[in-house]
Each structure stands twice: as structure tokens, then as C-alpha cells.
Amino acid sequence: xxxxxxxxxxxxxxxxxxxxxxxxxxxxxxxxxxxxxxxxxxxxxxxxxxxxxxxxxxxxxxxxxxxxxxxxxxxxxxxxxxxxxxxxxxxxxxxxxxxxxxxxxxxxxxxxxxxxxxxxxxxxxxxxxxxxxxxxxxxxxxxxxxxxxxxxxxxxxxxxxxxxxxxxxxxxxxxxxxxxxxxxxxxxxxxxxxxxxxxxxxxxxxxxxxxxxxxxxxxxxxxxxxxxxxxxxxxxxxxxxxxxxxxxxxxxxxxxxxxxxxxxxxxxxxxxxxxxxxxxxxxxxxxxxxxxxxxxxxxxxxxxxxxxxxxxxxxxxxxxxxxxxxxxxxxxxxxxxxxxxxxxxxxxxxxxxxxxxxxxxxxxxxxxxxxxxxxxxxxxxxxxxxxxxxxxxxxxxxxxxxxxxxxxxxxxxxxxxxxxxxxxxxxxxxxxxxxxxxxxx
Amino acid sequence: xxxxxxxxxxxxxxxxxxxxxxxxxxxxxxxxxxxxxxxxxxxxxxxxxxxxxxxxxxxxxxxxxxxxxxxxxxxxxxxxxxxxxxxxxxxxxxxxxxxxxxxxxxxxxxxxxxxxxxxxxxxxxxxxxxxxxxxxxxxxxxxxxxxxxxxxxxxxxxxxxxxxxxxxxxxxxxxxxxxxxxxxxxxxxxxxxxxxxxxxxxxxxxxxxxxxxxxxxxxxxxxxxxxxxxxxxxxxxxxxxxxxxxxxxxxxxxxxxxxxxxxxxxxxxxxxxxxxxxxxxxxxxxxxxxxxxxxxxxxxxxxxxxxxxxxxxxxxxxxxxxxxxxxxxxxxxxxxxxxxxxxxxxxxxxxxxxxxxxxxxxxxxxxxxxxxxxxxxxxxxxxxxxxxxxxxxxxxxxxxxxxxxxxxxxxxxxxxxxxxxxxxxxxxxxxxxxxxxxxxx
Numbered sequence: 001x002x003x004x005x006x007x008x009x010x011x012x013x014x015x016x017x018x019x020x021x022x023x024x025x026x027x028x029x030x031x032x033x034x035x036x037x038x039x040x041x042x043x044x045x046x047x048x049x050x051x052x053x054x055x056x057x058x059x060x061x062x063x064x065x066x067x068x069x070x071x072x073x074x075x076x077x078x079x080x081x082x083x084x085x086x087x088x089x090x091x092x093x094x095x096x097x098x099x100x101x102x103x104x105x106x107x108x109x110x111x112x113x114x115x116x117x118x119x120x121x122x123x124x125x126x127x128x129x130x131x132x133x134x135x136x137x138x139x140x141x142x143x144x145x146x147x148x149x150x151x152x153x154x155x156x157x158x159x160x161x162x163x164x165x166x167x168x169x170x171x172x173x174x175x176x177x178x179x180x181x182x183x184x185x186x187x188x189x190x191x192x193x194x195x196x197x198x199x200x201x202x203x204x205x206x207x208x209x210x211x212x213x214x215x216x217x218x219x220x221x222x223x224x225x226x227x228x229x230x231x232x233x234x235x236x237x238x239x240x241x242x243x244x245x246x247x248x249x250x251x252x253x254x255x256x257x258x259x260x261x262x263x264x265x266x267x268x269x270x271x272x273x274x275x276x277x278x279x280x281x282x283x284x285x286x287x288x289x290x291x292x293x294x295x296x297x298x299x300x301x302x303x304x305x306x307x308x309x310x311x312x313x314x315x316x317x318x319x320x321x322x323x324x325x326x327x328x329x330x331x332x333x334x335x336x337x338x339x340x341x342x343x344x345x346x347x348x349x350x351x352x353x354x355x356x357x358x359x360x361x362x363x364x365x366x367x368x369x370x371x372x373x374x375x376x377x378x379x380x381x382x383x384x385x386x387x388x389x390x391x392x393x394x395x396x397x398x399x400x401x402x403x404x405x406x407x408x409x410x411x412x413x414x415x416x417x418x419x420x421x422x423x424x425x426x427x428x429x430x431x432x433x434x435x436x437x438x439x440x441x
Numbered sequence: 442x443x444x445x446x447x448x449x450x451x452x453x454x455x456x457x458x459x460x461x462x463x464x465x466x467x468x469x470x471x472x473x474x475x476x477x478x479x480x481x482x483x484x485x486x487x488x489x490x491x492x493x494x495x496x497x498x499x500x501x502x503x504x505x506x507x508x509x510x511x512x513x514x515x516x517x518x519x520x521x522x523x524x525x526x527x528x529x530x531x532x533x534x535x536x537x538x539x540x541x542x543x544x545x546x547x548x549x550x551x552x553x554x555x556x557x558x559x560x561x562x563x564x565x566x567x568x569x570x571x572x573x574x575x576x577x578x579x580x581x582x583x584x585x586x587x588x589x590x591x592x593x594x595x596x597x598x599x600x601x602x603x604x605x606x607x608x609x610x611x612x613x614x615x616x617x618x619x620x621x622x623x624x625x626x627x628x629x630x631x632x633x634x635x636x637x638x639x640x641x642x643x644x645x646x647x648x649x650x651x652x653x654x655x656x657x658x659x660x661x662x663x664x665x666x667x668x669x670x671x672x673x674x675x676x677x678x679x680x681x682x683x684x685x686x687x688x689x690x691x692x693x694x695x696x697x698x699x700x701x702x703x704x705x706x707x708x709x710x711x712x713x714x715x716x717x718x719x720x721x722x723x724x725x726x727x728x729x730x731x732x733x734x735x736x737x738x739x740x741x742x743x744x745x746x747x748x749x750x751x752x753x754x755x756x757x758x759x760x761x762x763x764x765x766x767x768x769x770x771x772x773x774x775x776x777x778x779x780x781x782x783x784x785x786x787x788x789x790x791x792x793x794x795x796x797x798x799x800x801x802x803x804x805x806x807x808x809x810x811x812x813x814x815x816x817x818x819x820x821x822x823x824x825x826x827x828x829x830x831x832x833x834x835x836x837x838x839x840x841x842x843x844x845x846x847x848x849x850x851x852x853x854x855x856x857x858x859x860x861x862x863x864x865x866x867x868x869x870x871x872x873x874x875x876x877x878x879x880x881x882x
Contacts, residue, residue, distance in 0.1 A: 025592055025745060028709075032659070035788045036591050132589060138746030140589035144581035148573060150477050151466055151766020218473070268469075287752065290731060304466060304763035305579030308753035311728065312746065322745035325592020339778035347476045 008037065008332050009044035011076040011101075013067055013092055014083035018106060018133075019046070020055045021321030022080060027057075029325070037332040045070045071096040077335055080324060081105040082133075086113060093118060097127040102335060104327040106133035106320055112207035112223035115214065119346075128340045130327035135208045136161055136296045138319035139312040140326070145215045145300070153268065153303040154216040156256040158438065161208040163294030163314045164199035165231050165251040167191045169279070170292050172239045173248055179234055191294050201230035205253045205277045212298070213255035213275040218348035221255075221275055227355040229278035238279075238433050241365055241404070245437075247281035248289045252438055258353055272351035274358040281363055282439040356413030361390075363406050365433035366422060370401035374427040378403060381421040385414040406437065449478065449773050450485035452517040452542075454508055454533055455524035459547060459574075460487070461496045462762030463521060468498075470766070478773040486511045512537040519772055521765060522546040523574075527554060534559060538568040543776060545768040547574035547761055553648035553664035556655065557787075569781045571768035576649045577602055577737045579760035580753040581767070586656045586741070594709065594744040595657040597697040599879065602649040604735030604755045605640035606672050606692040608632045610720070611733050613680045614689055620675055632735050642671035646694045646718045653739070654696035654716040659789035662696075662716055668796040670719035679720075679874050682806050682845070686878075688722035689730045693879055695721075699794055713792035715799040722804055723880040797854030802831075804847050806874035807863060811842035815868040819844060822862040826855040847878065 010026070012019055026033070026043055034040040047067035048054055054063050064070055071079050071092050079096040081103060083089045089110055093103050098121065105111070111118065111134055122129040132142045136159070145154070160166050164186060171182040183200065186192035198204045206226040213221040231251050242249045254277070257270040282289055287309050291297040296314025301307050313319045334341050368374045375392070382389055388408040395402040407415065422428050451467070453460055467474070467484055475481040488508035489495055495504050505511055512520050512533050520537040522544060524530050530551055534544050539562065546552070552559065552575055563570040573583045577600070586595070601607050605627060612623040624641065627633035639645045647667040654662040672692050683690045695718070698711040723730055728750050732738040737755025742748050754760045775782050809815045816833070823830050829849040836843040848856065863869050 021745065029592055029594065032594075032789075033592060035659070035786055138593075138743075139749055140581070140585035143584065143589055147771055148581035148584055148767035149763065150770045151470055151474060152579075152763040153470065153473075218476070287731075290728075302579075302763065304462065304759040304766075306754040306757075306760055308580055308751075310749075310751060312749035316747075318745040319747055322590065322593040322743065325745075326589035329591040330588055334780075337778075337780035339775075339780040345476055348473075 005039055005336065007040040007042040008077045008335060009042050009075055010328065011044050011070045011073070011079045012046045013071070013079065013081045013089070015046050015048045015054050015058060016082070017317035018082045018320045018324065020057065021317040022082065022324050023058050025321055025325050033329060036329050038336050041328065041332060044073070044076045067092055068095065071101065072099050076101055078328065078331055079103050080328060081107060082324065084109065086110050090114060090117070094121050097121045097125045097129070100125065100127065102128035102331045102340065104130045104324055104331055106131065106324060108134035108204070108207045108211060112210040115211070115222070116220060126340050128331045128334050130331055130341070132327050133320045133323035135211050136298060136310070137312065137314045137316060138322040139296060139298070139310050139314065141298055141310050142215060144310070145212070149300070149302055149305060152305050154300060155303065156254070156301040157212050157216050157298060158288065159212070159253045159298035160250055160288055160291050160296055161253045161298065161314060162199055162205040162251060163296055164192045164196065165205070166291065166296070167294040168200070169231060169234070169249055169251060172234070172236060176236055176240070178236045179232060200232055202228045202251065202277045205251060209253035209255055209275050209277050212253065213273060214346065216255055217257065217273050217350055218346055219273055219350040219352070220346045221273070221352055225275060225352040227276035227278070231279045234279050235433070238435055241363065241433055242281045242435070245281060245363065245406070246284050247437070248284055249279050249281055249435070250288060251277065252280050252282070253277050254438065258357065258359065269348060269350055272353040274353050276355060276358060278436060280436040280438045286439045356411060356416070358412045359409050360412055360415070361407050361409050361437040362415045363404070363433070363435045363437050364419065364422070364431065366403045366405070366428050367430040367432050368401050368403050369427045369429060370398050371427065375403070377425055377427050378405070378422065381425065382407070382418055384421065385417045386410070387414050387418050402432070446480055446777065448481040448483040449518045449776060450483050450516055451769065452485050452511045452514070452520045453487045454512070454520065454522045454530070456487050456489045456495050456499060457523070458758035459523045459761045459765065461498065462758040463523065463765050464499050466762055466766050474770060477770050479777050482769065482773060485514070485517045508533055509536065512542065513540050517542055518776055519769065520544050521769060522548060523765065525550065527551050531555060531558070535562050538562045538566045538570070541566065541568065543569035543772045543781065545571045545765055545772055547572065547765060549575035549645070549648045549652060553651040556652070556663070557661060567781050569772045569775050571772055571782070573768050574761045574764035576652050577739060577751070578753065578755045578757060579763040580737060580739070580751050580755065582739055582751050583652070583656060585751070586653070590741070590743055590746060593746050595741060596744065597695070597742040598653050598657050598739060599729065600653070600694045600739035601691055601729055601732050601737055602694045602739065602755060603640055603646040603692060604737055605633045605637065606646070607732065607737070608735040609641070610672060610675065610690055610692060613675070613677065617677055617681070619677045620673060641673055643669045643692065643718045646692060650694035650696055650716050650718050653694065654714060655787065657696055658698065658714050658791055659787055660714055660791040660793070661787045662714070662793055666716060666793040668717040668719070672720045675720050676874070679876055682804065682874055683722045683876070686722060686804065686847070687725050688878070689725055690720050690722055690876070691729060692718065693721050693723070694718050695879065699798065699800065710789060710791055713794040715794050717796060717799060719877060721877040721879045727880045797852060797857070799853045800850050801853055801856070802848050802850050802878040803856045804845070804874070804876045804878050805860065805863070805872065807844045807846070807869050808871040808873050809842050809844050810868045810870060811839050812868065816844070818866055818868050819846070819863065822866065823848070823859055825862065826858045827851070828855050828859050843873070
């Protein structure tokens with residue numbers, strides 16, 4: 001038996017929406033937490049920039065503006081970082097680990113930009129670094145990927161990981177609204193921020209995709225490696241076109257192994273991984289299609305486990321705090337036991353392939369002249385780039401003549417080249433819409 | 442730094458569908474597993490009753506019929522039990538822990554019947570006992586409940602945890618089949634066994650409900666504590682009635698806290714917990730309603746995390762083996778680190794309430810005489826037991842006159858008493874269908 005020890009002391013960095021929920025849960029769940037950890041968890045201090053803004057329920061005697069002093073204090077065992085952003089969060093977390101503390105964080109931006117530095121520090125100093133709250137709020141997702149599926153072989157992670165854009169696209173799908181109209185409504189309801197760039201341009205989803213890909217494929221991936229397209233160009237016509245195909249448009253984060261071309265040297269890992277974020281059509285029968293409003297869901301395909309889906313609220317103070325507390329208990333148990341948990345390992349080191357080599361499918365909507373030979377000219381353009389057509393449909397006549405083409409799977413570069421070629425055809429008046437199609441063919 | 446150690450040696454008990462998949466994954470994923478554990482995992486022996494039946498891919502030199510000898514061998518570090526059933530599995534697992542081995546098991550029946558004995562042994566001998574594979578196959582569910590939501594307060598777990606019955610009910614819903622017809626089809630397709638009792642009478646689901654309730658509420662619950670009703674009485678008329686209410690019939694495992702009547706002494710834990718398995722109507726808009734065929738899904742409602750859902754294949758050799766491997770890596774890491782993981786704690790010790798005190802809603806379908814005063818007589822019966830009616834609808838006339846009544850929430854005992862009372866009314870020719878309604882009111 002190990003000797004009895006006193007309470008574990010927790011330093012909290014940041015006390016906004018998430019931080020004040022963490023404080024509340026530490027107080028209200030104190031008995032349960034102590035029973036699970038084996039010793040009480042005690043708040044040692046709360047570092048904030050503006051103490052006058054700290055909400056009711058936080059003991060003023062614990063509040064400090066000296067975050068650096070707090071994380072290096074001898075009487076602190078664990079640091080919880082919910083400030084967000086790159087600095088000072090990175091420096092504070094590194095200081096904490098250097099002085100023997102373990103860290104729980106919800107900081108997706110930092111993990112996606114410079115996770116390697118943090119993981120290296122965790123390894124060097126024997127500290128824990130847990131970050132379940134950084135992706136998909138309270139949905140337990142990183143821990144299952146990291147631990148439950150560790151004996152399995154993950155082929156693909158396909159997820160809706162940004163609630164704001166899902167809310168906007170869901171509105172566009174439900175009532176035919178355009179992007180701007182749906183964005184304004186999302187802002188009025190508090191689902192989108194005044195400056196919605198991080199969400200609607202896909203930066204938030206790309207950071208999460210990097211974190212997921214790294215865990216799923218044991219390979220270093222940063223936000224800069226992620227091919228990113230936002231939803232600002234998605235039109236009401238695109239959404240209507242998806243409906244016509246019995247599909248729905250979702251902003252997807254996709255992490256997948258790209259199978260080898262048959263070269264045996266690639267082995268089971270394939271040629272590399274593809275990590276990307278873009279709006280795409282998925283069939284309405286796909287489990288992700290029914291994810292409404294601001295909910296998140298992540299679909300995982302693994303060799304043995306088959307298809308799994310994790311669904312829940314992807315953001316918000318209370319759900320994020322729930323994930324932080326789950327990590328805090330795990331870290332606290334490791335501190336009590338004297339053994340840190342698993343540090344991320346990126347031993348597979350697979351290459352992240354450029355978007356052009358990623359294999360996907362296209363939906364292409366063309367306004368065409370209504371004359372003999374149009375289809376032949378269009379089909380020739382596809383053939384020239386060795387892209388196989390799955391279905392083609394002509395709609396309307398005369399000035400309204402349109403072609404809808406759906407391809408089989410092909411490298412994205414070939415598909416892009418086809419679209420370029422179509423734009424140059426005399427018989428094509430306009431390429432009205434181009435969208436990728438995901439989910440099974 | 443701890444000293445380097447040799448491979449960890451794994452003894453496998455049972456080599457059927459799941460066991461042979463475990464052997465395959467141990468071989469094919471060997472490099473990944475070694476990287477995650479920090480040292481290779483090596484198969485030390487495979488105990489079976491009939492060696493001649495062991496499938497190809499298992500080294501015959503490792504096969505033994507002496508399970509007792511295998512689990513007590515000094516060169517074995519971890520025991521994986523996939524025999525199933527109560528004995529000899531229990532004795533073998535206890536022997537293994539007594540001689541210092543940690544255990545991974547998929548044995549839901551044993552855990553639901555006598556988990557307390559196993560947990561006590563794990564605690565006494567400082568061994569790990571992991572059992573993710575016992576509920577919902579490869580869906581990571583126990584670990585999230587046990588670890589991710591540990592700082593949260595779970596209100597309810599509502600799940601489809603038996604694939605056979607979900608397949609049958611889905612067929613009945615999709616094509617109007619009766620129970621026997623759907624069961625025969627499920628048997629022909631291999632979704633149901635020749636003797637389907639464990640599935641269709643709800644025994645399998647009840648064992649899983651006991652395991653889930655214990656984890657969610659930190660309270661000892663055995664299969665005997667679970668109120669259990671199977672699906673053999675579900676008729677095509679019940680399913681059609683559900684459709685008329687925009688509902689679907691599912692076999693649900695429900696674990697929930699029963700709120701106090703306002704008595705402050707009950708605190709946040711409520712009066713106790715209710716754990717039950719029965720077919721019930723849920724609205725088609727509920728995420729569980731869209732779980733088709735033999736898939737499983739579990740919906741968790743927690744105070745901070747909100748609503749979460751976990752979805753995937755709930756059975757089968759490969760998914761179950763994936764869950765076993767996830768546990769095996771966790772246990773192996775604990776062995777390498779010298780610290781066992783969390784042992785189940787049932788510190789809350791909440792009472793499991795009898796079904797009569799469980800609060801639920803009823804759907805009641807009556808064949809009635811078509812005369813004045815029927816509705817008044819029926820309504821009086823509800824009023825006599827203080828059950829409030831949410832909606833009542835009359836269908837048909839004369840010989841075909843029918844009443845459909847849906848209640849508000851009330852104690853199950855009161856609802857049962859209402860049904861008894863209705864059976865005694867002259868104006869009620871038959872109580873054609875009674876079914877509980879779950880999901881939000």
C-alpha cells in the first residue's frame with residue numbers, strides 16, 4: 001500500500017465560461033471526485049487577466065493575475081488550462097510540466113499547431129497531458145481513440161466537429177435559407193460569433209481534424225497539414241442540388257488512410273494519410289446526415305470494431321467542463337498512483353498526402369447549351385483525365401438546359417482538372433456548382 | 442526510469458469466435474501493440490475444452506486443456522477470459538487474480554451475477570479487471586462512463602443493447618411482420634440463435650443493464666435487481682399503434698435516478714435508481730429510433746455533458762475482440778507501470794427501487810362498446826389511481842370502437858392498477874395493447 005496523502009491541489013488558468021463551470025463542478029461533485037481519485041481535489045488558485053470579471057462562486061482569495069507564479073508553486077499538483085490561444089498558454093503549460101505538474105487542457109488551437117512541443121515536454125518530465133475537451137466538447141472521443149481502439153486498425157474518421165457551421169447548414173437544408181441569412185440567424189441565437197471566421201472558414205474544424213488524425217494514425221499532423229475549405233461559398237442551389245441527390249451538405253472533417261496503389265511496400269498503413277475539412281454531400285441514410293442543429297458527431301471506421309459513432313453537444317461551458325473533469329480525475333489518479341498515463345506516440349510517421357492525391361468523388365452541376373454533342377464534349381473532358389462518370393442527368397431545355405454529373409472515386413487533382421477543362425468548353429455556359437461527395441459510393 | 446522488461450505474456454481462456462479473433466489481432470497488430478504498451482505482448486497459452494476444434498492460425502504448441510494450470514503459471518502476466526458463463530470462468534478468474542495476474546473479460550453474465558466477488562478479488566490482490574467487451578461489443582462505452590464522465594452526474598442511460606431483438610423489432614416496424622415471422626427470418630440470417638430465449642426474453646439486455654447501472658450510479662446492481670420483460674408479446678398491432686403515435690417499438694435497457702419527492706435528505710442522488718428492460722415506444726425523432734437492424738446504441742444523459750450517444754456493432758467476433766484488445770493494452774500498460782487501474786467503486790450504494798415505484802408513461806389501446814358514457818367510465822378509472830391522461834383518441838364505431846389513451850408520467854404500480862381496473866369495466870371489451878412510452882414527454 002502507498003502511504004496516505006493529502007488533497008491534490010489544482011491550479012486553474014482562465015475562469016471564463018468553461019473555467020467557472022470547472023470551479024462549480026469541483027465544488028458540487030467534491031465527494032464523488034474524492035471517492036474516485038482516492039483523495040480530495042482542492043482548488044489552489046485561479047489565474048485570470050481581469051480579476052474584476054471573475055464570476056460569483058469563486059473564492060476571491062484564490063484569484064491571482066500571476067499565472068506564471070501559480071503554475072510554478074510547490075503546492076500545486078495539477079494545472080488546468082482553459083485560457084485558449086497559443087501564448088501565454090504554451091509557456092505556462094511548459095513551465096508547469098517542467099516543475100513536475102501534470103496538465104489538463106481544452107486548447108485545440110495550441111495542440112493542433114504545436115502539440116509536438118507539448119508532448120515532448122510531457123515525455124521529458126514524466127508529466128501527463130490530457131486534452132479530451134479540445135475536440136467535440138463532452139463527447140468522449142479522444143480517450144476511445146487513444147485507448148479503446150488501440151488494438152484495432154482505424155481506416156477513417158469522418159466527423160461533424162463544428163456546431164456553428166452545422167447549425168447554419170442545417171438551417172439552409174431545412175428552410176432553403178441562403179448562407180448569409182442562416183449566418184445572421186445563428187449569430188442572433190448565439191450559435192455564431194460576431195466574427196465568425198474561425199468557424200465558417202473551417203479553421204476550428206481543421207484544428208480538430210489535426211488532433212483526430214494524429215491520434216487515429218499515430219502520425220504527427222498539424223493544422224497546417226490540413227486541407228481546409230469553409231462553407232461561405234455554399235449556396236442555396238448547392239443545398240437544393242444535394243436534396244435532389246437524396247443527400248445533405250455537411251462541413252466534414254475527414255481523416256483517412258489512403259490505400260496503396262498495390263505496392264506491397266506500403267503495407268497495411270497505405271501510402272499515407274489524407275486530412276481535410278470541406279463542405280461535402282453525404283447520403284441522407286448516413287448516420288451523420290441526421291445530426292441536426294449545433295450537435296457534433298464523429299463516425300469512426302475501424303477494421304475490427306466496424307463503424308462506430310459518437311454523438312453529443314460539441315461546445316458550451318458545461319459540456320466542455322465535463323470533459324475537463326473526466327481528464328482531471330484520470331490525471332489525479334495517475335498522480336496518486338505515481339505513474340503517468342500514455343504519452344502520445346507518433347511512431348507510425350505516415351506522410352500526409354497533398355489534397356491532389358486524395359481520392360474522392362465530385363458532384364458537378366453545369367449550365368449547358370441545348371444542342372447536339374454537348375454530352376459527348378463533356379464526357380470527353382472526363383475521359384481525358386481518366387475520371388469515370390457514375391451518373392449523368394439532363395435537366396431542363398433551351399436556355400435552362402443543365403447537366404448534373406456524379407463521378408466515381410478519382411484523385412482530387414484529376415477531378416479539379418476536369419472542372420477546369422469544362423470551364424473552357426463552348427457548350428458549357430457555366431459550372432454552377434462543384435461539391436465533393438463523401439460516404440460510401 | 443523503470444528497468445526494461447521482457448514481453449508481457451498473455452493467457453487466453455477460450456478460442457471460439459472471439460478468442461480466435463484475439464489471436465489474429467495479437468499477431469497482426471503486434472508492432473502497434475508493442476509501441477503502445479512499451480513492450481511486446483506474447484501469447485503464453487490458449488486453454489480450450491476441445492483442442493481438435495481450434496481454428497487455423499493458433500500455434501498448436503500453445504493449446505492446452507488445463508485452464509487451471511495455465512492461469513496459475515508463473516510466466517503468465519495477464520489472463521483474457523472469453524469462455525463466457527458462470528463456471529469455470531469465475532473460478533479461473535479468481536485464481537488468476539490470486540496469483541497476481543490482471544484479467545480482461547467479455548463475460549457479461551458473470552459480471553452481472555457476481556461482479557462483487559470479482560471486484561473484491563481485484564481490490565484484494567491489486568489486480569486489474571477490465572470488461573469493456575461485456576456490453577455493446579466494440580462500442581467504447583464502459584470506459585467513457587467509468588472515466589470520461591467521472592466528474593459529471595449521470596441522470597439516465599437509455600440503450601439498445603441487444604442486436605437480435607433490435608433486428609426483429611426493426612423488421613416488424615419496416616414490413617409489418619409479426620414476432621414469429623421476424624424471429625424466423627433473424628434465425629435464418631444468423632442474427633438469432635436456435636434457442637433465442639436469452640435474447641428475446643431480455644436476459645442478455647438485463648445483464649448489460651446491471652453492468653451499466655452499476656457504473657453510472659456507483660451502486661451495486663445485479664441482473665436479479667433488473668426488472669425484465671422480453672419482446673415475445675409484442676404484436677404487429679403494437680408496432681402499428683406505435684406508428685400511429687409517430688413512435689417506434691424498441692427493447693430498451695433503462696437505468697435512471699428516480700428523483701426525490703422533494704425530501705431534501707435524498708440530495709442530488711434522488712430516492713434511488715430504477716433499472717429495467719422492456720419493449721417501449723420512443724418517438725421517431727429520438728436518436729435511438731433510427732438505430733436499425735442489429736446495431737446497438739446507448740444514449741447517456743448527464744448533468745454537464747448533456748445528451749451523448751454511442752453507436753456501433755454490438756456483437757460479433759471482430760468487434761468484441763477489438764474491445765478486448767483495447768482493454769488488454771490498458772491492463773498491459775498498468776502492469777508495465779506497476780499501478781493497477783481504478784477498481785469499481787460502489788460507494789453511492791443507492792437503493793434499486795421496485796418497478797412499481799418507477800415513474801413512466803403508458804400507451805393503452807382499448808376495444809370498447811360504442812355507447813354513451815364509455816369515455817367517462819374509462820377516465821374515472823384513471824382518476825381513481827391519480828394517473829393523469831395526456832391524450833385520448835377514439836377510433837372506429839360500433840363493433841370496431843377503440844380508444845387509445847396515453848398517460849402522463851406516473852408510478853408503474855398506479856398504471857398497472859389502472860389497466861387492471863379497465864379490464865373490469867363492462868364498457869371495455871378488451872385491453873388490446875399496453876406499452877410503456879419512453880423518451881421525453
